[in-house]
Amino acid sequence: MSENVIYSINGPVVKVKNAVDFSMLEKVYVGHKRLMGEVISISKEATTIQVYESTTGLKPGEPVEPTGSPISVTLGPGILRNIFDGIERPLKEIAKESGAFIATGSDVAPLDEEALWDVTVKVSVGDEVVPGQIFATLPETDLIEHRCMIPPTLYGTVVEAAESGKYNINQCILKVKDAKDKLHELTLVQKWPIKTARPVAERLPISVPLITGQRIFDTLFPIAKGGTAAIPGGFGTGKTMTQHQLAKWCDADIIVYVGCGERGNEMTQVLEEFSELIDPKSNRPLTDRTVLIANTSNMPVAAREASIYTGLTLAEYYRDMGYHVAIMADSTSRWAEALREISGRLEEMPAEEGFPAYLPSRISQFYERAGYMKTLNDQVGSVSIIGAVSPQGSDFSEPVTQNTKRFVRCFWALDKQLAYARHYFAINWTESYSEYVTDLTKWYNKNVDMRFLRSRQEIMSLLAEEAKLMEIVKLIGSDVLPEDQKLVIEICKVIRVGYLQQNAFHKDDTYVPLQKQLKMMDVILYLYKRCKDLVAQGKPMSQVVTSGIFDKVTKMKYDVPNDHIELLDDYFKQIDAAISQVA
Numbered sequence: 001m002s003e004n005v006i007y008s009i010n011g012p013v014v015k016v017k018n019a020v021d022f023s024m025l026e027k028v029y030v031g032h033k034r035l036m037g038e039v040i041s042i043s044k045e046a047t048t049i050q051v052y053e054s055t056t057g058l059k060p061g062e063p064v065e066p067t068g069s070p071i072s073v074t075l076g077p078g079i080l081r082n083i084f085d086g087i088e089r090p091l092k093e094i095a096k097e098s099g100a101f102i103a104t105g106s107d108v109a110p111l112d113e114e115a116l117w118d119v120t121v122k123v124s125v126g127d128e129v130v131p132g133q134i135f136a137t138l139p140e141t142d143l144i145e146h147r148c149m150i151p152p153t154l155y156g157t158v159v160e161a162a163e164s165g166k167y168n169i170n171q172c173i174l175k176v177k178d179a180k181d182k183l184h185e186l187t188l189v190q191k192w193p194i195k196t197a198r199p200v201a202e203r204l205p206i207s208v209p210l211i212t213g214q215r216i217f218d219t220l221f222p223i224a225k226g227g228t229a230a231i232p233g234g235f236g237t238g239k240t241m242t243q244h245q246l247a248k249w250c251d252a253d254i255i256v257y258v259g260c261g262e263r264g265n266e267m268t269q270v271l272e273e274f275s276e277l278i279d280p281k282s283n284r285p286l287t288d289r290t291v292l293i294a295n296t297s298n299m300p301v302a303a304r305e306a307s308i309y310t311g312l313t314l315a316e317y318y319r320d321m322g323y324h325v326a327i328m329a330d331s332t333s334r335w336a337e338a339l340r341e342i343s344g345r346l347e348e349m350p351a352e353e354g355f356p357a358y359l360p361s362r363i364s365q366f367y368e369r370a371g372y373m374k375t376l377n378d379q380v381g382s383v384s385i386i387g388a389v390s391p392q393g394s395d396f397s398e399p400v401t402q403n404t405k406r407f408v409r410c411f412w413a414l415d416k417q418l419a420y421a422r423h424y425f426a427i428n429w430t431e432s433y434s435e436y437v438t439d440l441t442k443w444y445n446k447n448v449d450m451r452f453l454r455s456r457q458e459i460m461s462l463l464a465e466e467a468k469l470m471e472i473v474k475l476i477g478s479d480v481l482p483e484d485q486k487l488v489i490e491i492c493k494v495i496r497v498g499y500l501q502q503n504a505f506h507k508d509d510t511y512v513p514l515q516k517q518l519k520m521m522d523v524i525l526y527l528y529k530r531c532k533d534l535v536a537q538g539k540p541m542s543q544v545v546t547s548g549i550f551d552k553v554t555k556m557k558y559d560v561p562n563d564h565i566e567l568l569d570d571y572f573k574q575i576d577a578a579i580s581q582v583a
Contacts, residue, residue, distance in 0.1 A: 004047075004064045006031065012051045012302040013345045016064050019047045025195060027071045030055075031062040033105030036087055038071050038306075041346070050342055052087050052303045053104050070196070073310055075317045076169050076189030077138055077146045078111040080254070081287050083271060086295040086307030102299075116166040117146075117188065121173060127158045131199075132320060132376025135174055135186065141288040143279070144254065147321040148188055152199045152376060154178065194309035198316040202374040206439050210326065210384050213249045213511035216427050216500050219456050219521070221434040223410045225252075225324050226372030226382035230332075230404045233414025234394030238426050240266065242412070243328040245425075245504055246386060248277055248286060249511050252326035254318050255290045258311035261304045261334025264296040280511065297334070304338035312369050315383045322379030326386065327370075332363070333390040336400045352399045360403045367407045396431075409435040423501050429460075430467050448514045455521040459495055462528070466492035484532065486541040490550060491528045498554035499524060509557050519568040520556065526572055527553055530579045539582055549578035 007017040014030055014037065022028065022039045030037045030051050035058070041048035049064065052071075073088045083091045085102065088110045094102050117138045123129060133150045140146035160175035167173065167188065174186040192198060206224040223229045233239050240262075247255045257274070259267045271294065277286040291314055295307040308329060315325040329335075336359060343356035351357040370385040387408070391401045394416050405411060411434075412427050419426035437453065444452045465488050469481065478489060499520060503509040512520075531544055544550070553571060560567045 004066070006058065006060050006062050006064060007046065008060065009055055009058055010345045011341075012055060012300055013342065014049045014051055014055065014058070014064070016047045016049065017045065019064075021066045022047045023066075025070050025193075027067045027069055029065040029067065031058045031064075031105075033058075034065070034107070035105055036071075037064075048346065050302045052300060052306055053102075054300050056104070069191075070193040071306065072191040072193045073313050074110040074189055074191055075314070076111055076148075076187075077117050077140045078115065078169065079291050079314055079317075080141050080144055080289060081291075082111075083292045083294055084110065084310070085299065086260075086293065086303035086310060088310055091294060111169055111189065113168060113170055116168055118165075119148075119162075119167050119173065119188070120164045121161055123158050123174065124161050125158050128156075129158060129176055130155055130376075132201075134321075134377055136188070138188075142284050143282055143288045144323070148173070148186075149190075149320060149377065150176070150186070151184075151190055154184060156184065159183070192313055192317070194306065194313045197369050198313070198320060199376065200320070200371075200373040201376050201378070204372045204374055204380070206372050206436065208372070208443055209436070209440050210324075211251045211514065212246055213513065214245060214425065215502060215512055215517050215520075216425055216429070217246075217412070218512075218514060219452075219517055220429060220460065220500075221410060221412060221427070221432050222436055222440055223384065223386070223434065224372070224436045224440060225384055226370055227384050227410060227436055228367045228370045228408040229384075229386045229410035229412060230389055230401075230408045231386065231412045231414060232389040232391055232396055232401045232404070233419075233426070234391065234416050237394070237414035237416055237419040238424065239388040239390065239414060240270070240330055241504075242414070242425055242427075243330055243386060243388060244270070244273065245510075247274075247290070247326070247328055249280065250326055251281075251324075252384065253289060253323040254315075254325045255286075256293070256311045256315045256325060256327045257290065258293045258295070258307055258327065258329045260295050260307050260329060260331060261297050261301075261338065262295075262330060264298060267294045267296050270294075301338045301341050304335050305342075308332070308335050308366060312366070312383070316369065319373060319381035319383050320375045320377070320379075322375060322377070322381050324382045324384070326384045329366075329385065329387040331388040331390045332366070332404065333388075333400050336363075355399050359399060360406065363400075363403050364407045367404075423496070424504065425500075425502065427500075429463050429500065449518055451522070452514070452518050455518065455525055458525055459499075459521060462488060462492055463495065483535045483539075483541050487528070487531050487535055490541060490545060491524065491531070494524055494527070494550055494554050498557060503558075506558060508561050511562070512557070513562060513565075516560070516562055516565045516568070519565055523553060523556060523568055523571045523575070527575050530575055534579055534583060537583070543582045544579070547578040547582060549575055 004019045008015045026039045028037045035053040037049040037051040093108045123135045131152045134147045136148040156176040156178040169188040172185045176184045208225045279286045372382040391398045413431035415428035
């Protein structure tokens with residue numbers, strides 16, 4: 001019987017008196033049901049533990065067992081296509097055992113231990129191996145090859161290697177002897193602590209965009225591979241749907257979707273939709289390159305914090321294989337609320353709005369694990385983080401949004417008025433920004449066209465000018481404006497409705513290649529240039545508008561298929577014809 005017993009219980013926070021067996025951030029088992037917990041504070045008098053499961057029914061006097069290791073996840077084949085809770089328990093397997101609700105103390109292996117994988121062994125006896133080296137490969141899904149790597153701290157010589165063939169995750173594939181003659185048996189899996197970033201050889205400069213096929217992102221506010229972005233927005237503005245669209249269409253190899261503290265019915269919808277979605281690039285189910293971590297609002301509050309780090313560690317594992325991974329964290333506000341609740345139970349001094357004083361450092365630790373990296377095996381991989389933020393009442397001045405803004409370089413501000421007007425994506429172009437444009441200039445100039453970013457700048461300038469003019473229009477109406485300013489308002493309507501607004505249910509508008517985006521900008525700006533010349537000659541804007549050319553240009557996103565971009569060239573002739581009629 002353990003000498004360490006529970007002294008007090010306060011929600012998910014448990015205290016043990018006069019304990020000397022524990023170390024900081026150590027994983028422990030609490031109570032007779034062996035609930036998973038983590039040591040978060042140690043003093044001479046008491047050790048404080050946060051429990052990642054419901055403490056209902058737990059009593060003082062029950063044992064607390066140390067494990068000697070931090071909270072870790074199991075990394076190996078079988079992660080993709082799976083659905084985990086915040087502490088990497090497979091929800092499908094738990095459902096078979098205990099139904100729709102997770103039983104406390106549920107002890108189910110994270111990965112299938114009986115499944116056989118078709119393993120190709122890449123090393124042989126006598127080979128010197130180094131950290132991160134790929135020693136075996138296997139097809140994890142039809143889209144993704146799983147690459148088993150030497151643990152990041154192991155150097156040595158192979159003394160025994162299995163033949164290529166079918167193995168389960170716990171069978172020994174390799175025996176390696178290190179410099180101290182200690183023998184290490186390597187299987188298809190390894191464990192890694194979730195709060196420790198996996199090591200890399202080098203952090204590379206960010207220079208490649210994460211292509212999404214969504215015009216407002218690729219054109220106005222691009223995110224880079226290895227970059228960070230925040231999507232703040234009030235209830236109903238489309239944070240989750242924006243992340244769904246990005247998960248489906250962005251050119252990341254693997255998607256990690258973390259539902260952190262979201263409503264149960266919303267997470268159910270996510271799980272059902274993801275299982276039905278077809279990956280447009282491969283025509284295979286999207287789940288073949290997706291891992292889902294579901295931590296609903298009725299699950300234990302402490303597990304929200306763990307779910308974020310669990311998702312990050314899984315993403316870093318695939319990055320180390322040489323893949324580009326995108327994490328969708330929905331939402332970091334719920335995670336911050338969990339920190340606030342536990343901080344309150346620990347009786348820590350609250351900072352702004354009751355959040356703990358260490359909130360900024362926790363947010364920065366999360367986003368700093370993104371990056372474009374050279375891995376230990378000389379591959380190039382990246383982790384891009386797109387985090388949703390749910391400020392109460394759409395108040396962007398609250399602490400979570402403001403602190404997130406400090407640590408991300410891409411800010412996609414969702415607007416309630418745009419959302420209610422059914423403008424999708426409801427991203428406010430005056431409040432949003434991306435700091436990656438300069439880093440990506442060389443890539444856009446080389447791979448698309450030097451005109452792309454110049455056209456982007458012109459469109460941004462027009463939208464900024466329209467925002468100023470609309471303040472005047474609200475006061476005195478548009479009739480008193482001079483003709484050149486009326487033109488700005490008309491052309492910005494084309495930009496807003498014909499370019500920035502996108503239809504996720506239209507086969508040619510749900511994803512738009514960069515070349516088509518450039519051509520659409522060319523058409524809109526050509527229309528603006530010709531109308532500007534006309535206005536300079538004293539012609540009224542009303543005559544140009546009645547010609548119908550503005551409406552025709554607005555609808556070009558539907559009328560021109562993605563595989564026939566050359567049809568956009570006809571619009572230049574149609575603009576010339578319409579202008580010549582007015583002139």
